[in-house]
Amino acid sequence: MIKPFDDAYFMRQALKEAQIAYEKDEVPVGAVVVANDQIIARGHNLTEQLNDVTAHAEMLSITAAAEHLGGKYLKDCALYVTLEPCVMCAGALNWSQISKLVYGARDEKRGALQYENLFHRKTAIVGGVLAEESAALVKTFFQRKR
Numbered sequence: 001m002i003k004p005f006d007d008a009y010f011m012r013q014a015l016k017e018a019q020i021a022y023e024k025d026e027v028p029v030g031a032v033v034v035a036n037d038q039i040i041a042r043g044h045n046l047t048e049q050l051n052d053v054t055a056h057a058e059m060l061s062i063t064a065a066a067e068h069l070g071g072k073y074l075k076d077c078a079l080y081v082t083l084e085p086c087v088m089c090a091g092a093l094n095w096s097q098i099s100k101l102v103y104g105a106r107d108e109k110r111g112a113l114q115y116e117n118l119f120h121r122k123t124a125i126v127g128g129v130l131a132e133e134s135a136a137l138v139k140t141f142f143q144r145k146r
Contacts, residue, residue: 005037007102010080011130014104017044017057018082018137024049028137031057031081033065033074033098040077041065057081058089062096074098082134084111084127090118102126104134 010032017030021044033041043060047053058081066072078100085093085103090112093101097120106127112118119125 005034007080007126007129010034010039010078011082011102011104011134013039013042014057014080014082015130015133015137017042018134021045021057022137022141028141029057029081029083031061031079033061033077033079035065035069035074035077040068054088056086056089058085059092062092062098066096072096078102080129082130083107083138084113086110087112087115087118090115093123094118094120096120098123100124100126102129104129105131105138 013032014030017032018028021030022028026045026048030044032039041061041064043057043064045057046055046060058079061079065074065077074096077098079093079098080102082104084105084107101119101123
């Protein structure tokens with residue numbers, strides 16, 4: 001049986017959020033939180049617009065999902081994010097006890113996966129979903145900045 005929604009489908013939704021960030025001149029990272037095959041929260045980087053270093057796509061999505069669910073734990077949820085989370089976002093994901101993390105491109109400089117035990121021990125982690133598309137958007141953004 002084929003699932004109607006797979007990791008690539010939800011990552012494409014996160015990429016739409018990243019494109020919105022790009023158009024706002026923000027680092028193009030987008031995220032969605034999914035529960036029961038339904039998107040319950042969306043977010044994209046807003047650090048420049050909000051003048052807030054914590055306004056990462058993941059952080060905004062975690063907050064929106066918790067509000068939607070009426071509780072701080074995201075145990076039966078998955079976060080799809082176009083770029084590997086940083087240490088700050090990994091900590092927030094750990095505290096939220098999210099069940100699954102799916103990311104697109106690796107972040108060799110600031111990604112949390114270079115460190116051990118930052119994510120919750122029960123969080124399943126899947127990487128590389130639409131990685132080329134995710135990386136290309138970030139690369140184009142920074143090339144345009146130079």
